[in-house]
Amino acid sequence: MMNVEEHFMPFIKALESGIKEENWILSVMCACTLPDICTSLEGKRGNANYIKWFNNYVKEYQPTLSRRKGYIAKTLVEWINRPPLKPEDIELHTHVFFSGVNAYALRCAFLHDGNGNLSSQDVQSGTGKYEKYKDQILNIENVELKNDPNLIFHQVGKTVYINPEKYCIAIITGVSNWIEKINGFKDSDRPSDQRVYSIVQENASKLLMLK
Numbered sequence: 001m002m003n004v005e006e007h008f009m010p011f012i013k014a015l016e017s018g019i020k021e022e023n024w025i026l027s028v029m030c031a032c033t034l035p036d037i038c039t040s041l042e043g044k045r046g047n048a049n050y051i052k053w054f055n056n057y058v059k060e061y062q063p064t065l066s067r068r069k070g071y072i073a074k075t076l077v078e079w080i081n082r083p084p085l086k087p088e089d090i091e092l093h094t095h096v097f098f099s100g101v102n103a104y105a106l107r108c109a110f111l112h113d114g115n116g117n118l119s120s121q122d123v124q125s126g127t128g129k130y131e132k133y134k135d136q137i138l139n140i141e142n143v144e145l146k147n148d149p150n151l152i153f154h155q156v157g158k159t160v161y162i163n164p165e166k167y168c169i170a171i172i173t174g175v176s177n178w179i180e181k182i183n184g185f186k187d188s189d190r191p192s193d194q195r196v197y198s199i200v201q202e203n204a205s206k207l208l209m210l211k
Contacts, residue, residue, distance in 0.1 A: 063094070
């Protein structure tokens, strides 16, 4: 019986091929779909599960930083230019530069509209049923891809510039971490873990393959 990684490998290889060929449009489109596939394999669907998956497994844009206690940097530039810290003033915190909400909005904008206009996506409205995501909008309205090897993420006003290669690699790493967690459920003593593993294994066997 093939394990989850073997079932999933064609999708990862396809994305890696796009990265190697520097086909950034195709690669980012593929990267945007992989969280959907992972959540679907667990029998889950919808924006809430996509957002949760991204926040749990894609850590490239959620670094653990040191800061002065009570000091909150709103941008990467503010964090770089933060005041000198004394040991007694230091605390660690996770700073999110690009959230699961932003990622899901990018997925919808790019796959359906061919653009990076996140503000046009309902999930980024922060109102109505999406009010719970208000804090995850992060003052981001637009995403642009910039093929700069020295860039990971940079925000200017309400526009963020993302290195497409690094974004795709971050998604691949997230998928690998997810697969490792799912495979670990196989030998778990918890029935709920074993149930998740069985669901994923069954759904993975139905993935579209080239025969």
